Amino acid sequence: MNDDGYAGPSAATGKVFIIDHQGQEDVVRALDFASGKDLWAFRYPDPGGANYGYARATPCFDDGRLYTLGRAGQLVCLNAADGRLLWAKSLQRDFGGQLPTWQYAMSPIIDGDRVVVVPGGRNGTVAVLDKLTGNAIWTGGGSFPAGYAAPVVATINDVKQYVVFAGTALIGVRADNGQLLWQVPWATQHGVNAALPIIDGNFVFASSGYGFGCGVIEVLANGAQAVWGGKSMQAHFSSPVYYKQHIFGTTDPGDLVCLEGQEGRALWRQPGFEKGGIVIVDDAIIALGGGDGTLVMAAAATDAYRELGRLRPLGGQSWTAPIVADGKLLIRNKATLACLDLM
DSSP, X not given: OOSOSOOOOEEETTEEEEEEEETTEEEEEEEETTTOOEEEEEEEEOOSOOSSSSOOOOOEEETTEEEEEXXXXXXXEEETTTOOEEEEEEHHHHHOOOOOTTOOOOXXXXXXXXXXXXXXXXXXXXXXXXXXXXXXXXXXXXXOOOOSSOOEEEEETTEEEEEEEOSSEEEEEETTTOOEEEEEEOOOGGGOOOSOOEEETTEEEEEETTTTEEEEEEEETTEEEEEEEESSOOXXXXXXXXXXXXXXXXXXXXXXXXXXXXXXXXXXXXXXXTTOEEEEETTEEEEEOTTTOOEEEEEOOSSSOOEEEEEOSSOSOOOSOOEEETTEEEEEOXXXXXXXXXX
16 A cells, blocks of 8 residues: 555455555555455546545445545546446535545445435535436535545434434435435534444434544434433544444544443443454454554453454554455555455
8 A cells, every 4th residue: 555544445346445545646446355466446636745644435336336535525436347437526526515624534325326425515515426427416415514424324213314424513314305304513623523323213323532422312303302422432533333232432542442322331441442443243343453553353242341362463553444354354554455364
């Protein structure tokens, strides 16, 4: 990797996809999953200096196509087999998007025949495009600044909607027409709302760092209301995981924590994980320490922290969440992408 940054990998059809950077260009790369060999690369201009690396979003694969988003809002759709450009849009130029402080970081998501992005700005918090052509279907969701988390598709109170962690609020946007359904103020330092919200029925959990904390809101037929809030988890940008009615994740200033899902009480916490990300597989937490790249496996237990093993395959600052695909674990630090066998 040449980007000195944090873009996440995705994997599908025997390939690994990631956004890299060289010179004045972003480079969307496809690697052979088995060997790591480069298969193809697609480049587009991304001038300017590093700002905590360059691109940060994870590519989204769907039905033979790859959708990626650059830090300046360069949205591209590629043929995943060979990297051929199918269409391209700019969140700033085409949708009036307003760059957040640390530039765009959220991944585009696919919802049926649509791709959903968060440009932010006047009358265009959310934009929905035809995934085959890139043509706009609607923009809406009010005029909130963009946050850093991808939108989440949910059906709440029988209404399909996109739950969006915007820069100053947690909002619900009707999926068929962009109507703003509900909003809860959530103003944090620098507008860093980056961790994916967790949705269970008509309840939504969200968490932010910089001392803000976490909370659950209840979505009603005509709005939303806070259920509880506290400081038990302060997810800076790594998304927590909801597992067996409990919430696991890393929190500022650096603990791995398990919360009781109904009231948010911390059941246990373990220091030493900085801003690292986690996945849960087969009742085990796999956590990549953000500060030094230590890879830890622990039981996904609620009564106490029980470590099962640790190693340091890469080392160095590792803020990118690990992913699991086909029995393999993909991790990266600022310089290297690696594939580890979990079997």
